[in-house]
Amino acid sequence: MFAIPEILWSPVLNFYYGFWQSGRSGNVNTLRNNFLQKADNWNYLKFIILLQLIGLVLFLIQLIRNKKSIKKVKYFSILFVSLVVTFLVATALYLAMAINLRIF
Amino acid sequence: MPTSAYAAKTLHTTVYADVDGTFLFNFATYVLGNWFGSGPVYVTTNNLSGVAPDYDVSENPPEYPPVYYRIEETVSQEYKLSTIKCYCDNGYHSTGIFSYTGTAVYINPLGDTSLSCSQNIYCDFYNQKIITPVLIVPGIAGTEMEKESNLLWANVPKMILSPSDSFMDPLAFNQNITPSDSTVSISDVIKKKPSLDYTDGLINEFTSQGYIEGQTLFMFPYDWRYGVSGKYADGATNSDLLKQKIDEILQQTGAEKVDVVAHSLGGLIVKEYVIEHQTDSHIGKAIFVGVPNTGAPDAVKALIQGDNFGIGLGPVGLNDAEMKKIAQNMPTVYDLLPTQKYYNTTGSFVRLLDNTANSSYGVFSVSDQTVVSNFDYDQTKSFLVTDNSLNSQALTGAEGLHTEIFDNFDMRNAGVDLYSINGCKTGTMVKFEQAKYKNLFGQILTSYAPSKLNTGDGTVPVESSTNLPIDQDKKYYALTGEHSKLLSQDGSRQEIVNLISGSSLPVDSKLVTQEVNQCQLNGKAIIVYSPVDVSVTDQSGKEIKLIDGNTTNEIPNADFEIWGDHKLLYLPRDSGQAYTINMQGTGDGTYTIRAQDISDSLIVRTEIFDNLPATTELTGQININPGDNSTTLLVKPTSDSQPETILPTIVLPGDVTPSSPDQCKKKGWKNFGSLFNKQKECIDFFGTIHGKKK
Numbered sequence: 001m002f003a004i005p006e007i008l009w010s011p012v013l014n015f016y017y018g019f020w021q022s023g024r025s026g027n028v029n030t031l032r033n034n035f036l037q038k039a040d041n042w043n044y045l046k047f048i049i050l051l052q053l054i055g056l057v058l059f060l061i062q063l064i065r066n067k068k069s070i071k072k073v074k075y076f077s078i079l080f081v082s083l084v085v086t087f088l089v090a091t092a093l094y095l096a097m098a099i100n101l102r103i104f
Numbered sequence: 105m106p107t108s109a110y111a112a113k114t115l116h117t118t119v120y121a122d123v124d125g126t127f128l129f130n131f132a133t134y135v136l137g138n139w140f141g142s143g144p145v146y147v148t149t150n151n152l153s154g155v156a157p158d159y160d161v162s163e164n165p166p167e168y169p170p171v172y173y174r175i176e177e178t179v180s181q182e183y184k185l186s187t188i189k190c191y192c193d194n195g196y197h198s199t200g201i202f203s204y205t206g207t208a209v210y211i212n213p214l215g216d217t218s219l220s221c222s223q224n225i226y227c228d229f230y231n232q233k234i235i236t237p238v239l240i241v242p243g244i245a246g247t248e249m250e251k252e253s254n255l256l257w258a259n260v261p262k263m264i265l266s267p268s269d270s271f272m273d274p275l276a277f278n279q280n281i282t283p284s285d286s287t288v289s290i291s292d293v294i295k296k297k298p299s300l301d302y303t304d305g306l307i308n309e310f311t312s313q314g315y316i317e318g319q320t321l322f323m324f325p326y327d328w329r330y331g332v333s334g335k336y337a338d339g340a341t342n343s344d345l346l347k348q349k350i351d352e353i354l355q356q357t358g359a360e361k362v363d364v365v366a367h368s369l370g371g372l373i374v375k376e377y378v379i380e381h382q383t384d385s386h387i388g389k390a391i392f393v394g395v396p397n398t399g400a401p402d403a404v405k406a407l408i409q410g411d412n413f414g415i416g417l418g419p420v421g422l423n424d425a426e427m428k429k430i431a432q433n434m435p436t437v438y439d440l441l442p443t444q445k446y447y448n449t450t451g452s453f454v455r456l457l458d459n460t461a462n463s464s465y466g467v468f469s470v471s472d473q474t475v476v477s478n479f480d481y482d483q484t485k486s487f488l489v490t491d492n493s494l495n496s497q498a499l500t501g502a503e504g505l506h507t508e509i510f511d512n513f514d515m516r517n518a519g520v521d522l523y524s525i526n527g528c529k530t531g532t533m534v535k536f537e538q539a540k541y542k543n544l545f546g547q548i549l550t551s552y553a554p555s556k557l558n559t560g561d562g563t564v565p566v567e568s569s570t571n572l573p574i575d576q577d578k579k580y581y582a583l584t585g586e587h588s589k590l591l592s593q594d595g596s597r598q599e600i601v602n603l604i605s606g607s608s609l610p611v612d613s614k615l616v617t618q619e620v621n622q623c624q625l626n627g628k629a630i631i632v633y634s635p636v637d638v639s640v641t642d643q644s645g646k647e648i649k650l651i652d653g654n655t656t657n658e659i660p661n662a663d664f665e666i667w668g669d670h671k672l673l674y675l676p677r678d679s680g681q682a683y684t685i686n687m688q689g690t691g692d693g694t695y696t697i698r699a700q701d702i703s704d705s706l707i708v709r710t711e712i713f714d715n716l717p718a719t720t721e722l723t724g725q726i727n728i729n730p731g732d733n734s735t736t737l738l739v740k741p742t743s744d745s746q747p748e749t750i751l752p753t754i755v756l757p758g759d760v761t762p763s764s765p766d767q768c769k770k771k772g773w774k775n776f777g778s779l780f781n782k783q784k785e786c787i788d789f790f791g792t793i794h795g796k797k798k
């Protein structure tokens with residue numbers, strides 16, 4: 001659930017790229033241009049990121065359940081990476097929900 | 105020797121254009137002293153080229169009279185013919201065979217005896233679309249602002265992540281209407297930011313029609329803080345800078361006129377410029393998009409309550425109070441205040457509920473003891489300057505701008521071909537109220553809340569955006585979207601480009617119409633006066649969330665306004681939309697909910713849930729009955745208590761609006777609504793005055 005949208009459209013990567021770019025003058029470019037980068041599709045972007053987050057949480061639950069069947073080093077490595085990615089995706093979702101810039 | 109003397113030859117004509125169109129040709133043959141024409145031949149280009157039917161341009165043998173041929177293009181006003189290029193299939197060019205005169209080429213097959221064409225002759229006609237340069241004039245906050253190369257506006261990451269919003273303090277003005285920091289400068293017009301496509305989509309649409317940024321498409325970045333009435337240190341105004349920009353464009357392009365697309369405040373700057381240069385404005389077409397010609401009550405909100413520009417959720421984002429502080433002395437916000445003309449057209453836009461003699465009622469409750477006043481225009485000015493300590497100099501400047509001459513100026517008389525695209529169908533605040541009440545210690549306090557909606561784009565009421573002299577058939581209404589998206593959203597974007605360039609991009613009639621009756625609001629307005637937060641989810645999962653005073657709104661054509669603890673929601677129900685509306689108490693006290701049924705922009709019923717107890721444990725739902733649209737509350741006052749259904753304290757049908765003081769009494773308004781104000785006028789709950797008390 002996380003990987004396929006990211007491979008297809010890079011919603012999270014594009015979000016962070018555009019977000020940091022908007023801190024400087026000039027146009028916000030996209031890393032990988034696709035329909036999710038249209039401002040009209042902002043709600044779809046949030047939905048896709050939400051799906052990715054759900055996928056990651058489900059993966060974490062499965063990982064913790066199967067703790068014993070995975071070698072300790074491998075387990076903690078995967079857990080660490082998954083937690084970092086989950087944090088990034090959750091933050092992206094939160095930020096995407098916080099932004100609805102209006103200009104008068 | 106000629107390689108193919110007296111041979112049969114065929115002319116192949118190809119038309120090229122930088123923008124597809126239809127081109128008119130005439131093929132003619134000259135023999136025995138006369139031209140014999142083929143009649144009109146139309147060639148339509150597709151993917152920038154098109155082919156005319158082949159034409160016989162054979163040589164005549166020596167025993168016959170010589171023949172000549174001519175191809176002539178009748179160039180339309182929209183195009184110019186840049187080049188004609190003819191050649192033979194052996195690649196041979198000869199001025200003896202081909203002679204070019206303006207829009208025609210003459211072919212003499214035997215014009216050069218040393219060499220000649222073989223079987224085929226080719227002629228290519230290159231056309232360029234004549235493009236009147238276009239200038240996009242953005243609205244307030246539409247230009248990026250910098251301080252020493254650091255972006256101040258709109259720096260979205262900093263707005264979100266900065267613990268305080270003080271990084272934007274340099275944008276503020278002093279009390280004397282001068283910038284607090286002289287090192288702040290302008291940058292580019294905003295194109296695209298996360299969640300907002302401001303001008304990028306429109307620019308791309310123009311580019312698809314052959315416009316080139318910097319050559320035929322221009323932006324007018326300006327310091328929007330000065331608005332229209334503000335003056336720079338050298339005495340110049342933004343309309344002076346607009347003149348400079350237009351002069352530069354005319355000089356660069358050699359054009360005689362520019363077409364202008366003006367959004368919001370930009371329209372007022374264009375109008376002021378035209379007034380100042382009525383005989384030499386050099387503006388061809390002007391398209392006003394969401395222009396608050398007579399102001400917008402949202403500007404009052406920005407001044408007395410602040411506005412977070414849609415950046416914020418929970419602990420992050422812009423702070424209303426910080427934005428209020430920055431806006432306090434900016435001329436631009438005052439220029440957007442509702443004007444005398446707005447008042448004359450729509451009536452009072454500020455209402456006072458004086459509950460100071462009535463301590464037992466809620467802040468926004470109306471009882472027999474409540475004194476209700478609908479402020480007239482002068483009272484409103486006093487309310488802004490005296491009661492709210494706003495900048496009187498800036499207000500005077502704005503009043504000096506919005507004279508009768510300005511507000512009623514007919515740009516058509518100055519030769520401007522004027523169009524307007526007005527956002528409608530989104531609930532837009534047109535009136536708000538101030539409540540005065542006493543707290544437990546007898547102190548008099550004030551609180552503000554929105555009180556009335558009408559159609560608009562969420563910021564500018566349609567009464568204001570359409571309030572300018574314009575041909576009726578040049579008014580367009582955008583049926584979706586919100587104010588800041590009008591330039592680039594589907595529908596209005598294509599309509600703007602069509603009007604300017606003459607293109608025929610498809611425009612969905614569900615998005616843009618010329619029928620104003622499609623703008624009527626049909627839905628539910630819910631005003632919550634309370635320490636209660638609400639969130640809404642529609643049937644497709646789209647949400648409005650109000651958390652810690654900050655909002656997100658995903659529901660099309662819905663509106664929300666937050667004034668401190670008080671909230672106004674407008675939920676459209678044109679298509680039978682269903683909503684789940686949840687409540688969560690955020691403090692102890694009482695809350696009042698006013699639910700209004702709106703049909704064709706008229707309030708047809710109001711249900712009031714008055715003065716109910718609120719605690720932080722309160723949860724519940726506001727339920728709208730899909731059958732009769734009636735409203736009930738399902739409330740759990742504490743986490744332990746059972747849910748209880750609460751019916752409205754009072755229901756006011758909209759069709760019994762009293763027309764006289766006697767009717768006023770008979771209809772029983774005194775049981776709830778304040779019947780009379782200080783002037784002994786009969787007033788219904790919505791503040792409409794119905795006549796003097798006998």
